Amino acid sequence: MRATTDMKLSGVRKKNKIKWKSYIPLYLMALPALIYVFINNYMPLYGMQIAFRELDFSGSIFSGKFVWFDNFKFLFTTKDAMIMTRNTVLYNLLFIVVGTIFSVFVAILFNEILSKRLAKFYQSAVLIPFFISMVVVSYLGFAFLSSENGFINNSILKPLGIDPVSWYTEPKYWPYIILFVHTWKGMGYSLLFITVRIITISKDYYEAAKIDGATKWQQIFYITLPFLKPVIVLMTILSIGRIFYSDFGLFYQLPMSSGALYDVTTTIDTYSFRALMNLGDITMSTATGVYQSIVGFVLILVTNYVTRKFSKEDSLF
Amino acid sequence: MIENKDKWWSYAGHIVMIILSIVAIAPFLLLLMSSFTDEATALKNGYSFFPEKFSLNAYHYISSQWEMIGKGYLITIIVTVVGTVVGVIISAMLAYTLSKHDLPGRNLLMFLLTFTMLFNGGLTSSYIVYTQIFHIKDTILGLLLPGLLMNAYNVVMFKNYFEHSIPNALLESARIDGATELNIFAKISMPLSLPMFVTVGLTTALMYWNDWTNGMYYLSTNSSIQSIQTILNNINENIKFLQQNNVGNMVSTGDMPSATIRMAIAVVGVVPMLGLFPIFQRWFVKGATAGAVKE
Numbered sequence: 001m002r003a004t005t006d007m008k009l010s011g012v013r014k015k016n017k018i019k020w021k022s023y024i025p026l027y028l029m030a031l032p033a034l035i036y037v038f039i040n041n042y043m044p045l046y047g048m049q050i051a052f053r054e055l056d057f058s059g060s061i062f063s064g065k066f067v068w069f070d071n072f073k074f075l076f077t078t079k080d081a082m083i084m085t086r087n088t089v090l091y092n093l094l095f096i097v098v099g100t101i102f103s104v105f106v107a108i109l110f111n112e113i114l115s116k117r118l119a120k121f122y123q124s125a126v127l128i129p130f131f132i133s134m135v136v137v138s139y140l141g142f143a144f145l146s147s148e149n150g151f152i153n154n155s156i157l158k159p160l161g162i163d164p165v166s167w168y169t170e171p172k173y174w175p176y177i178i179l180f181v182h183t184w185k186g187m188g189y190s191l192l193f194i195t196v197r198i199i200t201i202s203k204d205y206y207e208a209a210k211i212d213g214a215t216k217w218q219q220i221f222y223i224t225l226p227f228l229k230p231v232i233v234l235m236t237i238l239s240i241g242r243i244f245y246s247d248f249g250l251f252y253q254l255p256m257s258s259g260a261l262y263d264v265t266t267t268i269d270t271y272s273f274r275a276l277m278n279l280g281d282i283t284m285s286t287a288t289g290v291y292q293s294i295v296g297f298v299l300i301l302v303t304n305y306v307t308r309k310f311s312k313e314d315s316l317f
Numbered sequence: 318m319i320e321n322k323d324k325w326w327s328y329a330g331h332i333v334m335i336i337l338s339i340v341a342i343a344p345f346l347l348l349l350m351s352s353f354t355d356e357a358t359a360l361k362n363g364y365s366f367f368p369e370k371f372s373l374n375a376y377h378y379i380s381s382q383w384e385m386i387g388k389g390y391l392i393t394i395i396v397t398v399v400g401t402v403v404g405v406i407i408s409a410m411l412a413y414t415l416s417k418h419d420l421p422g423r424n425l426l427m428f429l430l431t432f433t434m435l436f437n438g439g440l441t442s443s444y445i446v447y448t449q450i451f452h453i454k455d456t457i458l459g460l461l462l463p464g465l466l467m468n469a470y471n472v473v474m475f476k477n478y479f480e481h482s483i484p485n486a487l488l489e490s491a492r493i494d495g496a497t498e499l500n501i502f503a504k505i506s507m508p509l510s511l512p513m514f515v516t517v518g519l520t521t522a523l524m525y526w527n528d529w530t531n532g533m534y535y536l537s538t539n540s541s542i543q544s545i546q547t548i549l550n551n552i553n554e555n556i557k558f559l560q561q562n563n564v565g566n567m568v569s570t571g572d573m574p575s576a577t578i579r580m581a582i583a584v585v586g587v588v589p590m591l592g593l594f595p596i597f598q599r600w601f602v603k604g605a606t607a608g609a610v611k612e
Contacts, residue, residue, distance in 0.1 A: 020421070023420055023421060025497060025498040025499060026413075026414045026417060026420060026498050027414070029410040029411070029413060029414050029498060029499060029502065030410065030411045030414040030415070030426065032407040032410065032411075033407040033408060033410060033411035033467060033472070034411065034426070034429075036407065036462075036466055036467060037429065037430065037433060037467075037469075039446070039451070039462075040443070040462070040463065040464065040466070041433040041437060041438075042429075042433075043438075043446045043450070044437065044438025044439065044442035044443040044445075044446050045436075045438045045442070046438075046442075046446070047438055047441075047442030047443070047445040047446045048438045048439070048442050050441070050442070050445060060449070061445055061449050062449075106333060106334075106337065109326070109329055109330040109333050109334070110330055110333075110334060111330070112323070112326035112327050112329065112330040113327050113330040113331060113334065114323070114324070114327040115327075115331075118331065118334075119330075119334075121338075122334035122335070122337070122338050123602070124594075124595075124598055125337075125338035125341050125342055126334070126337050126338055126341045127341075127598055127601070128341055128342065128345070128591070128594065129341055129344075131523065131527075131590055131591075131594055131597060131598075132527070132587060132590065133526075133527035133528070133529060133546050133549075134527075134529070135529045135546055135549045135550045135553060135586075136549065136583055136586060136587050138553060139348065139549070139553075139579065139580065139583040140344040140345070140347070140348055140583075142579075143344070143347050143348055143351055143364045143580060144344070144347070144364075146363075146364075148360075148363070149359055149360065149363045149364055149576050150363055150364065151347055151363060151364050151365065151366075153363065154362055154363025154364070154365070155362075155363060155365055155366075184340065184341070187337060187341070188341070192601070192602060192605050193605060196602075196605050196606045199606075215322075216322060216323075216326055248530065249529075249530070253550075253553070256553070256556070256557050257557045258557075269440070272439065272440060272441060273440070275441075276440075276441050276444065277533075277534075282441065282445065285441040286439065286441045286442055286445070288439075288441075289438065289439020289440060289441045289442060290438075290439060292439060293436055293437055293438065293439050296436075297435055297436045300435050301435070
């Protein structure tokens with residue numbers, strides 16, 4: 001009896017050992033990516049300590065004295081902290097509201113187009129800006145907005161007898177310009193994103209509605225929109241989770257770093273970049289990054305909690 | 318059976334989409350026309366869709382700078398190809414490992430991966446690590462490594478695809494036949510998930526091709542390994558510098574490209590992307606459609 005148990009146990013042990021060995025190739029396959037994740041994503045967590053140190057110009061970067069929260073205290077006494085937080089959050093809210101309404105409106109009309117060939121052409125055309133880098137976008141913007149050579153000043157305002165506008169020094173226009181360019185660059189993608197979901201709605205619903213005499217408006221309000229609701233809510237929640245992050249290229253390249261526009265174009269990302277590259281203030285730049293990471297982390301946890309309540313399978317974890 | 322009312326809705330769709338298409342394309346046309354404009358005309362009338370006088374001077378200047386631009390493209394192509402191939406393969410291999418549910422430590426690995434989607438050290442911390450510990454400044458690794466090589470989203474996409482679209486029985490029978498995991502990955506999982514490889518590959522390639530931030534962070538302005546986007550960005554930075562120091566249009570010669578040359582360089586920077594656009598676009602739409610159907 002005892003012997004058989006022993007035999008069984010050793011058998012199990014042997015089997016476990018073999019099994020464990022059989023996993024080694026799998027671990028090896030995962031290794032390159034894991035090393036990269038360690039370097040790219042986990043080592044910077046170690047770099048975050050700079051935010052809690054004094055700026056030390058003489059020694060190595062990690063040799064500054066620990067001053068704990070002094071850098072953050074300093075950051076939040078400047079008016080920059082308020083401006084960059086306000087801009088980041090408000091622009092994102094603007095993008096969420098305007099972007100959602102605009103793209104749903106366009107997608108619904110787009111799906112009413114009967115000629116599929118033309119529809120395909122339109123879809124390709126509006127997708128072009130999505131594939132272009134923000135540097136190129138800033139060149140395009142300059143062609144329109146330059147005060148001396150720009151298209152708007154020379155070919156629109158001048159013939160109308162309106163005085164030229166110095167676009168790159170007038171903050172009041174920039175919220176609109178930024179909203180416009182953001183929508184312009186993203187419209188093809190959001191159109192595609194919503195259209196592919198409208199296509200999956202079964203035609204039977206619309207046929208049945210037509211037989212019952214439903215108008216197009218009623219079909220949109222009682223079939224299309226309710227079907228789109230989950231994906232719209234999900235996208236909104238995800239965007240709120242990212243509300244502390246901005247599109248660095250949009251806010252850095254488009255205004256051409258014009259100092260006169262900083263009030264309306266500085267976001268957390270551009271501030272952190274300028275603190276590092278223009279002022280060489282590594283501690284302040286890191287502190288800004290840490291502020292963004294921590295608030296961003298809390299926001300993602302909160303929105304994920306909400307997503308779980310709303311639709312479990314769409315939550316991240 | 319098309320009703321009259323449906324036609325009106327279709328017309329409304331056409332009108333909106335025609336307007337949006339024009340808005341999408343017009344800036345590129347302006348860029349193109351500006352680059353073919355005579356310099357004096359551009360300075361007198363501004364950039365225009367219908368310039369009074371055409372000229373190829375901007376392109377003559379660019380062809381004299383061909384070495385710089387050609388090299389920029391070479392760097393862009395090398396970085397894009399190497400980054401995409403390496404990135405896609407290591408992401409897919411990690412995903413393959415994670416798709417095996419009985420793997421010891423799988424949950425820990427999943428957590429480590431998911432955590433990167435939620436929390437990061439910030440760009441400056443990354444910058445410090447890459448420059449102070451790994452010293453990749455002014456090397457090609459500065460364009461390749463930071464941020465772009467792979468990300469958790471791609472791994473999760475691969476993992477889901479492997480889990481849902483490849484029959485487990487197929488993998489098991491290969492294992493029984495004595496195939497190694499790497500073999501199974503390369504001979505079964507990879508060919509069966511080709512659409513996913515193309516989708517992730519194109520997204521990664523697009524990010525590398527359009528990236529100017531790594532060049533700005535990790536290359537000095539006189540570096541010899543500038544990608545085309547980095548060159549475009551540096552020209553921008555020079556113009557900003559001149560504008561900020563109030564010398565604006567007074568200095569238009571020297572190393573600062575004049576009004577039309579700027580636009581011509583941007584054209585050279587965007588033409589290959591527009592050329593590749595039909596391929597990108599087709600796969601992009603396919604990928605998006607597949608994603609929607611899966612849900």
